[in-house]
Amino acid sequence: MSATGLEDLDDVRTQDPMRAFDVLWDFLVPAAEPRPNDLIFCFGSRDPAVPRRAAELHAQGTAAPIVVSGGVAHENGVTEAAGFACALTDLGVPADRIVTESASLHTGENVTLGLSAARDAGFTFSRVALVTWPVATRRSLATFRHLEPDLEAWSAPTTRRPDVRHRGSAKTARSCVEELEKIRHHAERGWIVPQTIPSAVDRAADVLRLHHDL
Secondary structure, three states: OOOOOOOOOOOHHHOOHHHHHHHHHHHHOOOOOOOOOOEEEEEOOOOOHHHHHHHHHHHOOOOOOEEEEOOOEOOOOOEHHHHHHHHHHHOOOOHHHEEEEOOOOOHHHHHHHHHHHHHHOOOOOOEEEEEOOHHHHHHHHHHHHHHOOOOEEEEOOOOOOOOOOOOOOHHHHHHHHHHHHHHHHHHHHOOOOOOOOOHHHHHHHHHHHHHHOO
């Protein structure tokens, strides 16, 4: 067995889909140790754990301001950012420590518009914790580092610990496979810091495509 967790076999039909899921997940959700931060940045998504994770970080001593960024509206018409802001206040985060940016429609705009809003609000920062839906961790970090290379950034996915994975269902597997293609596409367009995708990760995606008929 290889160090990546997939057997070095060419025929993806012989591969274990659960092991393949773990390989792809671990690539998309890179491990990161918590670090000091003076800004917490939430990328828009439908993951209700994002504001909970941000509130936890806020409470861990620094009371750093929190940016919630995302203009995509939910079925009730509330934007991602507005929904997160409401959840944060319910969790005890003071409203004057929350910056809401509700115009961005993609990851790059999350970064540029969200940080612009934070600066306009008078906040200064050099170290940023990025709170994301787990599957988007690598792409969000790569986007942030591409657009703001002078800021120190680290990922804080909602799983809290790097060894925690979501269940490898067909829906989650599809999300992971689609995310891998987004990373490749965004790198080709120059929208993110270039990423090296190991062959074992591509093979894992092929296993999941075959197993789940994606």
